[in-house]
Amino acid sequence: MQLGYITIVIKLKNLRQILDKLLKIGSSDTDDEVLRLKKSSLLLVPLIIGPAAFIWGIIYLAFGHFVSAAIPLSYSLISVFNLWHLHKTKDIAPLQNIQLILVLILPFLLMWSLGGFAQGSFVMIWAFFAPVAALTYESENKPHYWFYAFMLLLLFSSIINQTLIESSIPPLPPVTIEVFNFLNISAGLSGLFFLMRYFINEKEKNAMQLLQKEHETLKLRTEELRVANSKLQYFAKHDALTELSNRHHLHDQLNQMMAYAKRHNLTLAFMFIDLDGFKNVNDTCGHAVGDEVLREVAQRIKSLLREEDLIARLGGDEFAVGILSSDDITYIKDIARRLIEEIRREYSDLTAEIPPISASIGISLFPDHTQNIDELLNYADEAMYYIKNSSKNSFFIRQTDDQ
Numbered sequence: 001m002q003l004g005y006i007t008i009v010i011k012l013k014n015l016r017q018i019l020d021k022l023l024k025i026g027s028s029d030t031d032d033e034v035l036r037l038k039k040s041s042l043l044l045v046p047l048i049i050g051p052a053a054f055i056w057g058i059i060y061l062a063f064g065h066f067v068s069a070a071i072p073l074s075y076s077l078i079s080v081f082n083l084w085h086l087h088k089t090k091d092i093a094p095l096q097n098i099q100l101i102l103v104l105i106l107p108f109l110l111m112w113s114l115g116g117f118a119q120g121s122f123v124m125i126w127a128f129f130a131p132v133a134a135l136t137y138e139s140e141n142k143p144h145y146w147f148y149a150f151m152l153l154l155l156f157s158s159i160i161n162q163t164l165i166e167s168s169i170p171p172l173p174p175v176t177i178e179v180f181n182f183l184n185i186s187a188g189l190s191g192l193f194f195l196m197r198y199f200i201n202e203k204e205k206n207a208m209q210l211l212q213k214e215h216e217t218l219k220l221r222t223e224e225l226r227v228a229n230s231k232l233q234y235f236a237k238h239d240a241l242t243e244l245s246n247r248h249h250l251h252d253q254l255n256q257m258m259a260y261a262k263r264h265n266l267t268l269a270f271m272f273i274d275l276d277g278f279k280n281v282n283d284t285c286g287h288a289v290g291d292e293v294l295r296e297v298a299q300r301i302k303s304l305l306r307e308e309d310l311i312a313r314l315g316g317d318e319f320a321v322g323i324l325s326s327d328d329i330t331y332i333k334d335i336a337r338r339l340i341e342e343i344r345r346e347y348s349d350l351t352a353e354i355p356p357i358s359a360s361i362g363i364s365l366f367p368d369h370t371q372n373i374d375e376l377l378n379y380a381d382e383a384m385y386y387i388k389n390s391s392k393n394s395f396f397i398r399q400t401d402d403q
Helices: 002-023 033-062 066-089 093-114 123-137 142-166 174-237 247-263 278-285 287-304 330-344 373-390
Strands: 267-276 310-315 318-325 358-366 395-397
Touching (some): 033 093, 033 123, 033 174, 066 093, 093 123, 093 142, 123 174, 174 247, 247 310, 247 373, 267 330, 267 373, 278 287, 287 310, 330 358, 330 395
Antiparallel strands (some): 310 318
8 A cells, every 4th residue: 555655656746747847848048937937827728728628529529519529629739739839939928818818718619519508517617717827927907807808708608598508409418417517617626726826836936936046145245245344344454555554553453562561571662664765666667566566575574573573564665563572672673684684685576677775764662662652653753764864774773872
């Protein structure tokens, strides 16, 4: 029994896969989800009614009702052609127009040919597929017209029903009429239910997929905003050319280093570095080459410092360095000398021949000279101008003659 159940499940899955393939024959890569759903919903109409119409036609033929048989059989043939044409052209318009007209009119014609409501086993119920299918495909107002047309045909059929009964061909056997009553009502309503259920389920699925896409888009844009905000925050604190700390961030870092030096009884040396001869680089080689030199200078300074040391570009050709030291002034002097030597070294790796440049460095100490950050900066600036105006290519520690 369990094996039989599994077999049925597999067959149902295979049937669903076949149906899904058939519903995609009119889709193209350029269709959006809304149009794809409209096409597949409209395709369900011939796929549901077509096989039933073919069976109905064969039965009518068996009872000798050739005119009545021609109506559903012709619908089946036209539907096959419609589906083939849609597969080739991907143009849904012919299928839409032909199917809705045929589905609306042919069931009433079949009922009239059989002799009215009772003799026709209420076959006109299949015509209600037209306004229902129009709901899934047409614009807002057009489905109403299909419904009104159905009601008018129903009213007209009621008016002529007695005439149809009196002039009808020999009726079908009572048992056959009862069977058709059941089949038309049950199959017709089941088909309508399946069509609406499919449309609603697919619409909900599309809505969920759209919501998921919007969610993913929102996540992506949020991430882009986060990255952009991070960049803004980064460049608010860093120089765009060298990516060193800028003047604004320098104050924050110096405050932290001063607090750390005070807690651990260390000396903080602040160095104000100004390049000698850099204006000549810009004048002779251009600002683009000048920017290359500034980036190279930044890398050379950085290569001599520890990770915990501070380096910043203040603007133009001015840089700043903060160094913590636990021993005497010897380490600070050694770093200053090495900075001068490294900056003065030839710039042979750049795109142009660079005129000689050097550096003048002014140094102030915390807490020896001051415990105020603004005074620490001013003292280093004054020391730098002192050495720049006297000899250049050297360093000077405020209130100290030893170099």
